[in-house]
Amino acid sequence: MMMTRLLTLIAALVALAFPATAQNGPLRIEITEGVVEPLPYAVPDFVTESGGSGEMAAQLARVVADDLTGTGLFREIPRDAHISQVTSFASPVQFADWKAINAQALITGAVAVNGGQLVVKFRVYDVFAGTELGKGLQFVGTTDGWRRMAHKVADAVYSRITGEGGYFDSRVVFVSETGPKDERLKRLAVMDYDGANVQYLTDSSSIVLAPRFSPSGDRVLYTSYETGFPRIHVLDVGNVQSTILENRDGDMSFAPRFAPDGRTVIFSLTKGSNTDIFTMDINSRQTTQLTTTPSIETAPSYSPDGRSIVFESDRSGTQQLYIMPAGGGDAQRISFGPGRYGTPVWSPRGDLIAFTKQNGGRFHIGVMRTDGSEERLLTASFLDEGPTWAPNGRVIMFTRETQGASGEASLYSVDISGRNLKKVRTPGAASDPSWGPLQ
Amino acid sequence: MTRLNTALMLSAALAVSACANASRFGPDYGNDGGANAGLNSGAPISTGPVPGSAQDPRSPAYFQQTVGDRVLFPVDQSTLTAEGRATLDGQAQWLLTNSDYLAVIEGHADEQGTREYNLALGARRANAVREYLVSKGIAASRLKFLSYGKERPIAICSEEACYAQNRRAVTIISAGLTS
Numbered sequence: 001m002m003m004t005r006l007l008t009l010i011a012a013l014v015a016l017a018f019p020a021t022a023q024n025g026p027l028r029i030e031i032t033e034g035v036v037e038p039l040p041y042a043v044p045d046f047v048t049e050s051g052g053s054g055e056m057a058a059q060l061a062r063v064v065a066d067d068l069t070g071t072g073l074f075r076e077i078p079r080d081a082h083i084s085q086v087t088s089f090a091s092p093v094q095f096a097d098w099k100a101i102n103a104q105a106l107i108t109g110a111v112a113v114n115g116g117q118l119v120v121k122f123r124v125y126d127v128f129a130g131t132e133l134g135k136g137l138q139f140v141g142t143t144d145g146w147r148r149m150a151h152k153v154a155d156a157v158y159s160r161i162t163g164e165g166g167y168f169d170s171r172v173v174f175v176s177e178t179g180p181k182d183e184r185l186k187r188l189a190v191m192d193y194d195g196a197n198v199q200y201l202t203d204s205s206s207i208v209l210a211p212r213f214s215p216s217g218d219r220v221l222y223t224s225y226e227t228g229f230p231r232i233h234v235l236d237v238g239n240v241q242s243t244i245l246e247n248r249d250g251d252m253s254f255a256p257r258f259a260p261d262g263r264t265v266i267f268s269l270t271k272g273s274n275t276d277i278f279t280m281d282i283n284s285r286q287t288t289q290l291t292t293t294p295s296i297e298t299a300p301s302y303s304p305d306g307r308s309i310v311f312e313s314d315r316s317g318t319q320q321l322y323i324m325p326a327g328g329g330d331a332q333r334i335s336f337g338p339g340r341y342g343t344p345v346w347s348p349r350g351d352l353i354a355f356t357k358q359n360g361g362r363f364h365i366g367v368m369r370t371d372g373s374e375e376r377l378l379t380a381s382f383l384d385e386g387p388t389w390a391p392n393g394r395v396i397m398f399t400r401e402t403q404g405a406s407g408e409a410s411l412y413s414v415d416i417s418g419r420n421l422k423k424v425r426t427p428g429a430a431s432d433p434s435w436g437p438l439q
Numbered sequence: 440m441t442r443l444n445t446a447l448m449l450s451a452a453l454a455v456s457a458c459a460n461a462s463r464f465g466p467d468y469g470n471d472g473g474a475n476a477g478l479n480s481g482a483p484i485s486t487g488p489v490p491g492s493a494q495d496p497r498s499p500a501y502f503q504q505t506v507g508d509r510v511l512f513p514v515d516q517s518t519l520t521a522e523g524r525a526t527l528d529g530q531a532q533w534l535l536t537n538s539d540y541l542a543v544i545e546g547h548a549d550e551q552g553t554r555e556y557n558l559a560l561g562a563r564r565a566n567a568v569r570e571y572l573v574s575k576g577i578a579a580s581r582l583k584f585l586s587y588g589k590e591r592p593i594a595i596c597s598e599e600a601c602y603a604q605n606r607r608a609v610t611i612i613s614a615g616l617t618s
Contacts, residue, residue: 181595207590209554229585230558252562252585255555268559270586273517273566275559296559312556319556342553356553382597385553401550403597432554 038075039161041068042103044086045079046120051113056146060111060120063150066194067168068157071395072420077103089121098127105133107157116142120149124157134160147196148439155438165392168193171436172388172397173211173220173237176200177409177429186431188222190237193390193435195425201240210386210432211235212257217436221245221256221265232256232267234282245280246287255298259326260306266290268298277311290328299343302326303350303370310334310344310353310370321355323370334372343386346370347393352416354387354396365398367416378418383407386431391438397424399431497537499612506533509609510568514551514602517563519571527568530610531575541615544568544584547591549602554588561586561608568608581615 043065046057068074084097089110098106109122121138125131137156139149148169155166176189176198185204188211191197201220202208209230211222220235227244232253235242245265246253256267265280269287276291277300291297295315302309310323316333319340324331335341339359346353350370357364357377363384368375383401390396394416401409409431411424424433488494493504502508507530510523519527534542546565548557565584573579594601 182592184590207587209558209590250583252558254558268555270559270562273563273570275562296556296563298555298559299553314556319553342556358552361551383550405595405597407595407597 038069038073039104040075040077040102041105041107042077042079042082042098042101043068043107043109044082046109046111046122047086047089049089049110049112049119052111053113056113056118056143057109057111060109060146060150060153061107063147063194064107064109064122064154064157067151067154070194070422071158072415073162074105077101089123093125095125095127095130098125103127105157105161107153109153113143116144118143118146118149120146120153122153122156124160147192151192164394165438167390167392167395167435167438169439170391171213171217171439172411172424172433173201173213173436174411174426174433175208175211175431176427177431178204181405181407188220188235189427189430190220191426198427201235201237202242210255210434212434213436214258215260215262215437217439219258219262220434221258221267223254223256230254232265234265245282245285255300257301259302260304266300266302266309268300277309288328290324291331301345301353303346304348305350308346308370310346312342312344319358321353321372334368334370335375336372337375345387345389348389348391349393352393354389356385356387356398365396365414367396376418378414378416379412379421384412386433388433388435390435397433397435399433401431499540499614502530502533502537502610502612506530508611509607511603512564512606512608514549514606515560517560517567519567524571527571528575531572531577534572534577534581535575539615540612541581542572542583543611543613544572544582545591545609545611546584546586547593547605547607547609548586548589549605550589550592550597551602552589557588558586561588564606564608568610572610 043061045061048054048057065076069076081101083100084094086108104127106125106127112119118141119138123136124133126133139152141149151168154168158166170193171190172193173190175186177184177186179185186208187204188201188208190199206224206226209223211220213220218237222233223230224233230252231247232245233242234245252270254268256265263282265282268275269278274294275296275298277297278287278289280287293315295313297311297313300309300311307326308323309326312319313322319342320333321335321341321344322331322333339357341355341357343356344353352367353370354367357366362380364377365379365384365387366375366377381400382403385399387396387398395413397411397413399409400412401407408429411426411430411433413424414421491498493500495501507526510526544565546561548560565586569582569584592605594604
């Protein structure tokens with residue numbers, strides 16, 4: 001029974017990833033509004049074992065619940081509805097008590113502390129089948145990193161129930177914004193995916209734009225006006241040291257992004273009125289020019305296998321998306337709907353490309369297949385732009401800016417089904433998110 | 440009286456914007472707001488303009504306020520308009536006369552566009568100005584350019600009235616060869 005429900009959820013996830021849409025004639029644009037009934041679950045406060053504090057045990061369970069409920073795929077049964085109390089991690093679960101409140105999944109956990117070492121254990125139960133779902137697992141870390149341990153538990157639960165990779169134990173680098181629209185101060189910051197543990201990486205003395213994580217999350221590429229001109233930089237997240245990568249007098253460089261190998265940087269270089277795409281070997285600083293048309297080529301992004309590059313170009317007269325081989329050469333246009341398409345980003349699964357679309361005075365975040373088919377718009381607002389993928393390719397984060405003199409930028413996330421649009425918690429205004437890998 | 444008030448407000452606004460620019464581009468970019476204050480008080484000018492003031496035709500302030508430091512562009516375009524070319528003819532004349540100054544041309548876009556495309560679009564606009572000035576005899580070595588994309592609007596409403604002012608290329612004069 002439970003397994004049937006769980007399998008149904010998995011099936012729904014797969015279906016949401018790609019609802020079958022009959023395609024007749026030219027591309028038709030729809031904002032998908034798939035609806036799925038969230039799976040009810042319970043996560044009682046974790047059990048306190050040797051050295052663990054009750055407060056931490058409760059907080060761990062809260063972070064797990066926030067992660068799961070935050071996906072929109074799960075619905076927590078509130079604790080005051082619980083009949084059973086879980087007082088020991090080892091004792092048998094009273095399935096009848098959890099069935100009675102219709103909790104289909106139950107997550108139990110325990111926390112122990114030895115010195116600065118934190119040990120977190122958890123189990124997941126299929127309540128209606130009356131069995132454990134997978135094996136119990138334990139994570140060992142530091143007490144400072146307790147939120148990460150909670151995210152790891154939630155990732156494991158999410159994976160077991162949905163069959164998809166998790167994304168909770170990940171970080172996002174972004175631009176923190178303060179000040180009025182015509183004198184905006186910008187600085188780089190990094191935070192957990194849920195907005196916790198914000199750390200600033202630069203001060204606000206120069207404009208900084210569009211940071212992008214390296215594949216392993218150890219470095220960040222970004223554009224800075226530190227020299228007075230836009231230049232691409234690389235910053236080591238560990239020691240917060242930054243290095244300028246390209247500094248040719250008279251040129252502008254921007255839109256940097258790592259190749260999957262973590263050694264190659266792809267970016268835009270402007271010479272005169274022409275903007276083309278180049279790559280640079282980050283060690284030797286050797287550059288290679290990939291495009292040569294006299295139009296604007298920018299926002300390049302590699303496929304996960306490193307063989308292809310999606311980018312935007314206005315060679316046809318308006319911004320459109322193209323794919324070319326990693327070494328350059330013939331580019332195939334993939335966007336053909338009405339409006340303009342920019343900022344393409346290849347999904348970590350390789351199957352989809354997320355993009356910004358402008359049409360009729362509105363901005364959208366959308367996804368399409370890599371051949372341009374099955375375009376779907378996920379959002380619509382005065383200004384949505386700059387999608388970035390969660391490590392599992394199921395969720396997209398982006399910048400939404402409100403209009404007018406007091407307009408302000410915020411980060412939002414949305415499921416690729418178009419469901420579960422929500423604001424990401426940040427300390428103030430924020431833009432240009434780049435979602436890092438699962439840690 | 441209305442005319443006078445308008446003039447006063449305008450010169451006050453210019454003084455403010457000049458100060459803002461001075462702080463952004465460093466002390467090389469000079470302008471004397473004090474001279475405007477003198478003018479506002481209505482004192483007759485009998486001994487010629489104060490050197491460096493907005494009344495001194497050789498001053499960057501004069502370039503900014505009288506010659507005109509900016510040209511505007513249609514939506515998503517970097518083609519110079521007839522009005523823009525007329526302004527740039529004045530800029531070229533000024534730069535030819537005042538050959539010890541350098542210039543940085545800043546290109547800008549309105550907010551209706553993605554960040555990176557707008558950086559490239561602003562570069563096209565700045566470069567259109569640069570190429571025009573070079574065609575009028577200004578040495579390319581005196582002219583640098585960059586783009587701010589949509590990062591530095593001067594008008595902050597989300598309407599065409601503001602967008603039109605933000606789609607611009609601004610020539611910023613800096614002291615150069617002899618100072």
